[in-house]
Amino acid sequence: MTAELLRDLAAAIGDGGVRIVDLTETLRPDYPTITLPPEFGQASPFVKEEISRYDERGPAWYWNNFTVSEHSGTHFDAPIHWVTGRDLPNNAVDTLDTRHFIAPACVVDCTKEVAADKGFILTRSFLEAWEARHGRIPAGSWLFLRSDWRKIADPDNYTNLQEDGAHSPGPDAEAVLWMIEERDVLGFGTECVGTDAGQAFRFEPQYPCHHYMHGAGKYGLQCMTNLDLLPATGALVVAAPLKIEEGSGSPLRVFALVPGNR
Ligand code: MN
Helix, strand or coil: CHHHHHHHHHHHHHHCCEEEEECECCCCCCCCCCCCCCCCCCCCCCEEEEEEEEECCEEEEEEEEEECCCCCCCEEECHHHCHHHCCCCCCCCCCCCHHHHEEEEEEEECHHHHHHCCCCEECHHHHHHHHHHHCCCCCCCEEEEECCHHHHCECCECCCEECCEECCCEECHHHHHHHHHHCCCCEEEECCCCCCCCCHHHCCCCCHHHHHHHHCCCEEEECECCHHHCCCCCEEEEECCCCCCCCCEEECCEEEEEECCC
16 A cells, blocks of 8 residues: 555656645745844854856856855744753754654635734634634644735835834734644744744743744744645645754755645
8 A cells, every 4th residue: 555655646746636836935145034132143044155166166066055044044943942842852853753744734824814914813713713614623734824924025024023023923822722732733834934923022921832832842834935825724745854963943945745636
């Protein structure tokens, strides 16, 4: 059965029965990087340095060095990223359970709400209403908040920073606890710069998505794109971070397998 399953999958990818949707932003210097208050350490944006390009530095080859933080561009958050997950087993990107690299996704469409309020807060009742339409969120699934952020955010102010802090969507503490305790999700993903709402520094506890998800050994995905191309259920997501020794996360290529229209 397993050999046939893999053979059929490969054939379906080849003939369009299964389509691949790339959920990754291109790693590039001008992609917005999260900025913390000035008293804290800062994440490096993606910086590329050419080693040679078919020239005197290397006549037949082109290659680059690059510098990037573990949390720049489309990236994965491992439990060790947050203090609540610091002592969990297998909590860093090099020790994660590799079975978690492939998992189904539930895509919660919040585009109308985010268009009306960029600081939309995802609540338990909103998720329960989603389940009434689409069915129960299976254990071990990613929960993705779809906002179409790339289409609506100001490219010059991507985190939508105002005088009172950033305004971008994310879950409240009750919704996060429900996703963990009632649904046992694999993790939470978003198109915004962080899995927490822009105003989550005001929440109790602060940054509840990081606090509770990583404390429960669960993961985060941020700065994704193309969630509008996924079905509400039925996508299978491949998200395998780089194997950085004791890494807290990493930029990655994340993509989904979805039913095609062969
Ligand atoms: Mn991160």
